[in-house]
Amino acid sequence: MPTMEFQPFADREAGMSHSSGRRGGWITFPFIAAAVFGLMMAGSGWMMNLIVYLIKVFNVKSIDATQIANIVHGGVNLLPIVAAIFADSFFGSFPVVAISSCFSWLGTVLLTLTALINSLRPSPCKNGSSFCQHPSKFQFAVLFIAVSLASIGLAGTRFILATFGANQFDEPQHRDVFFNRFFFILYVSTAISTTAIVYVEDINWGLGFGLCAAASFVGSAIFLLGSRFYRHDKPRGSPYMGLAHVIVAAIQKRNIPLPSKIEDYHHEIGGMDKITAAAPSRSLWFLNRAAIKTRGDIKSDGSIAKPWRLCTVQEVEDLKSLVRIFPLWSSTVFLFTPITIQTNMTVIQALAMDRHLGSKFKIPAGTVIVVSLISNCIFLIIMDWFLLPTWQKMTGRPLTPLRRIGIGHVFSVLSMVVSALVESRRLKIAHAKHLQAQSDAIVPMLVLWLFPQLAIVGIGEAFFFPGQTALYYQEFPVSLRSTATAMVIVVSGIAFYVNTALVDLIRNITRWLPDNINEGRLDNLYWTLAVLGLLNFGYYLVCASIYRYRNVELKVASPASDTSKNLESLT
The missing domain is CATH 1.20.1250.20 (MFS general substrate transporter like domains)
Known part of the structure; x- marks a missing residue:
């Protein structure tokens, strides 16, 4: 949860109005x-x-x-x-x-x-009757x-x-x-x-x-x-299909070794540059293979050629977040x-x-x-x-x-x-x-x-x-x-x-x-x-x-x- 100062309702609303025109x-x-x-x-x-x-x-x-x-x-x-x-x-x-x-x-x-x-x-x-x-x-x-x-x-x-x-x-x-x-x-x-x-x-x-x-x-x-x-x-279209892509892609690339370079992982186009891009987290590492770029995965324009074989790092992390929270949810x-x-x-x-x-x-x-x-x-x-x-x-x-x-x-x-x-x-x-x-x-x-x-x-x-x-x-x-x-x-x-x-x-x-x-x-x-x-x-x-x-x-x-x-x- 974000850190915040708790105030009475009336005091909080002073800074909560939306911007004009929005x-x-x-x-x-x-x-x-x-x-x-x-x-x-x-x-x-x-x-x-x-x-x-x-x-x-x-x-x-x-x-x-x-x-x-x-x-x-x-x-x-x-x-x-x-x-x-x-x-x-x-x-x-x-x-x-x-x-x-x-x-x-x-x-x-x-x-x-x-x-x-x-x-x-x-x-x-009827009153008094069991029928x-x-x-x-x-x-x-x-x-x-x-x-x-x-x-x-x-x-x-x-x-x-x-x-x-x-x-x-x-x-x-x-x-x-x-x-x-x-x-x-x-x-x-x-x-x-x-x-x-x-x-x-x-x-x-x-x-x-x-x-x-x-x-x-x-x-x-x-x-x-x-x-x-x-x-x-x-x-934004079905996010559940994207999660399914991660599982299928990770299975298809199960024998590929995990790379050590950030550049070897696929990030969303326009979503991250070289400075902010990061490798997938180490937890549930076997899913990281879904984001590894291999020959033929990406077209010349940068789009994914085979969605069921390559996913973005963000899609991998999204699936991991659901897997991590499932035990808490089940409890x-x-x-x-x-x-x-x-x-x-x-x-x-x-x-x-x-x-x-x-x-x-x-x-x-x-x-x-x-x-x-x-x-x-x-x-x-x-x-x-x-x-x-x-x-x-x-x-x-x-x-x-x-x-x-x-x-x-x-x-x-x-x-x-x-x-x-x-x-x-x-x-x-x-x-x-x-x-x-x-x-x-x-x-x-x-x-x-x-x-x-x-x-x-x-x-x-x-x-x-x-x-x-x-x-x-x-x-x-x-x-x-x-x-x-x-x-x-x-x-x-x-x-x-x-x-x-x-x-x-x-x-x-x-x-x-x-x-x-x-x-x-x-x-x-x-x-x-x-x-x-x-x-x-x-x-x-x-x-x-x-x-x-x-x-x-x-x-x-x-x-x-x-x-x-x-x-x-x-x-």
Whole structure:
């Protein structure tokens, strides 16, 4: 991360305006912020309450509903990489966001119709009866199309907007501020939708989903209105083909000895002269052969004659940067997996607990997740205004992305421990009251007991979400900037599918997760996740200890001799 002085938001903006006559800069932020707010409010409004909608309206069993939600969440979090490929390779970020926002609106409109039109949903269960009508194939098909469209819309906007917004700025300091604000707005919008919209949905599903459709439409419209102010990134062709060229070329030249002269390596024409050109790095040295110039590789005009046999040094280094960061990226899969399991299971726990606040108000089960969002928003402000500047004053260096991600690991494990202790208490009360045999029994334990574990998760996310985004945006090749920010959420998508497989495995080999959780041992699942999370944290520490930052962007005013000291301070 670049060295920067942390100041309050108002003070920072004094030097952040874009130059006259140029596109981009902070003038674009209100439009992007409004788009993030509206589109994320729409997406969170239907997705956070999907489990409850499946159980109460479509008569799906509780654990099956969580599994369906896992698949949906996984798709929403994996599809951004597809959107990133289209943005980086073919269309640019703006068209991808614009088209995806249309999908978001269409999906939420169709979802609203499933709640309003009786023929599009099964008949409700009769009171006191365990028999419920299953949805027909047609009803499930309409629901599937609605959720798919809304998922594509959410996936194609959420993190592509992060890349698009960051591309509006030249200075790394400004991008750091943008990422903090982006996540703050994202979590605030999600918190509002998880409370207000979910509350409306519990009263009237049609009205609640209609609000999601309206928010999606308004967010999309404001985003398009800012078009003349944006700096539009141009796709450079598929960067993934260039990475494939490196692998193929290195294999073809595997028997060629590595040269000692810089001139024997191929650099991009016009990109480096003899003074600035450098040989490839020594790490992953076997890939360096892809950049060795041999007879017949280069035409008389200096262009590459055989792209699958010769690459530039920059292309080789780009592939190396991805290979180096992969272990760190893989360690975050199980950072997200316990959190995704906890998110779904917390809704099931809330349905079986006392959710009354006073005699009249009852907290919707899908709303309890908002505690982690509120905790995240509050802690992001604390970090930006107090923690990060204090850290820099005490140590003389910023809190690096790797340290922020590591702290997030610790909070994730701590949250699983607290979750296990709370669930153990809930089960003791259920057994003491002999409620385990009753499928719809409400345990006389306030749902507020679930809040501490969710607050801890929110604090952890305040560390590792911005930390990962900054790390990938900084370390990935410039041509893969959309992919870089998408990789953060792709990990979450993979975690949801790992979640699904893990829950299925546990259901098959244990009796911890029956349909009636009062008969199960959900606390044992949380203890298992805590242990696995601790082991994963050890793996992360090993990966982080051997990683060295590569694309560190510093505005250095001192002589070149001081640059190495600055680089070392960041690692």
